[in-house]
Amino acid sequence: MIMTTIQRDLPRTTLAVLFIGGLIAASFWILRPFLPALIWATMIAVATWPLMLRVQGWLWGRRWLAVTVMTIALLLVFVVPFSLAIGTIVANADEIIGWAQSLGTVKLPAPPDWLQQVPLVGRKAASAWRELAASGPEELGRKIAPYAQDVAHWFLAEVGSFGLMTAQFLLTVIIAAILFAAGETAAAGVRRFGRRLAGAQGEDAVRLAGQAIRGVALGVVVVAIGQAVLGGIGLAVAGVPFAAILTAVMFLLCVVQLGPAPVLVAGIVWLYWKGSAGWATALLIWTILVGTVDNVVRPILITKGADLPLLLIFAGVVGGLIAFGLVGIFVGPVVLAVAYTLLGAWVRQEPVEGEHSGGRRPARK
Numbered sequence: 001m002i003m004t005t006i007q008r009d010l011p012r013t014t015l016a017v018l019f020i021g022g023l024i025a026a027s028f029w030i031l032r033p034f035l036p037a038l039i040w041a042t043m044i045a046v047a048t049w050p051l052m053l054r055v056q057g058w059l060w061g062r063r064w065l066a067v068t069v070m071t072i073a074l075l076l077v078f079v080v081p082f083s084l085a086i087g088t089i090v091a092n093a094d095e096i097i098g099w100a101q102s103l104g105t106v107k108l109p110a111p112p113d114w115l116q117q118v119p120l121v122g123r124k125a126a127s128a129w130r131e132l133a134a135s136g137p138e139e140l141g142r143k144i145a146p147y148a149q150d151v152a153h154w155f156l157a158e159v160g161s162f163g164l165m166t167a168q169f170l171l172t173v174i175i176a177a178i179l180f181a182a183g184e185t186a187a188a189g190v191r192r193f194g195r196r197l198a199g200a201q202g203e204d205a206v207r208l209a210g211q212a213i214r215g216v217a218l219g220v221v222v223v224a225i226g227q228a229v230l231g232g233i234g235l236a237v238a239g240v241p242f243a244a245i246l247t248a249v250m251f252l253l254c255v256v257q258l259g260p261a262p263v264l265v266a267g268i269v270w271l272y273w274k275g276s277a278g279w280a281t282a283l284l285i286w287t288i289l290v291g292t293v294d295n296v297v298r299p300i301l302i303t304k305g306a307d308l309p310l311l312l313i314f315a316g317v318v319g320g321l322i323a324f325g326l327v328g329i330f331v332g333p334v335v336l337a338v339a340y341t342l343l344g345a346w347v348r349q350e351p352v353e354g355e356h357s358g359g360r361r362p363a364r365k
């Protein structure tokens with residue numbers, strides 16, 4: 001009788017699971033255009049929640065005033081850098097076009113003496129430089145042309161997507177404002193979901209996910225902003241053109257864990273090429289300072305935000321970036337943190353009394 005009941009319920013259970021799975025998949029498919037903005041807004045709200053509570057305390061405990069201030073701050077963070085970058089491009093459009101047109105007439109000077117003294121790669125770099133200098137401007141222009149065309153096509157594509165990016169930014173800010181206004185309710189709902197899913201360990205995993213987001217925001221994003229700003233100041237003081245655009249590029253390189261060194265080294269080479277050896281040497285010293293400050297500051301900030309292994313955070317940032325793109329710098333550490341917590345809780349869990357291999361209790365005498 002029991003076997004017959006199980007056989008009759010099996011099709012109903014299977015259909016129920018398939019229906020629920022299809023409903024979840026359809027919901028994600030419908031919300032797919034909003035998922036990037038929703039993920040970013042959630043990460044921003046979780047990372048800046050302590051700051052929002054502090055602002056609320058400063059504003060006599062008024063939540064709507066704190067939400068307004070945080071929303072305006074997010075708009076400034078998103079809008080001002082893009083406005084500066086676009087304004088710099090527009091203001092220097094003629095110079096950029098003239099520089100691109102002059103590539104065909106560029107004549108490289110002889111390589112500097114210090115280049116050959118660089119260990120490992122100095123001789124090869126100096127030899128390649130001499131070959132380019134001896135080939136003449138026509139040959140140099142022919143070699144640079146394909147790369148210049150690729151850069152131009154990429155730039156046009158990015159300019160064409162500025163409208164879509166702006167819409168995504170505005171949607172992110174709107175969702176973040178909603179989360180700021182109802183953060184406690186949303187957090188309670190997520191904690192209840194975690195508890196229903198995995199008991200106390202599930203609720204602990206939800207809390208740790210929030211800590212991982214704050215740790216990444218402090219250790220990766222804040223350090224990237226600091227390094228980019230310091231590097232941009234160095235470029236501007238040294239007289240390197242397009243410092244605002246190069247600062248934005250350095251920020252992206254710092255986020256993907258490459259650091260500001262590629263842009264700063266290019267600025268150093270350009271200054272030496274122009275004959276500004278003093279400024280180039282000063283920028284070289286500044287590059288060493290800016291490029292190494294993250295090795296000291298980042299571990300402190302990450303461990304302050306989350307009690308997680310530093311290697312786990314770095315693996316999540318790099319792996320998440322490769323797997324999911326820019327938003328993966330938050331998604332990757334969160335996934336690894338939750339998996340790490342649940343696995344550790346399962347390993348530390350003591351076996352149930354009387355549980356032995358095979359799931360059988362010992363025979364009573």
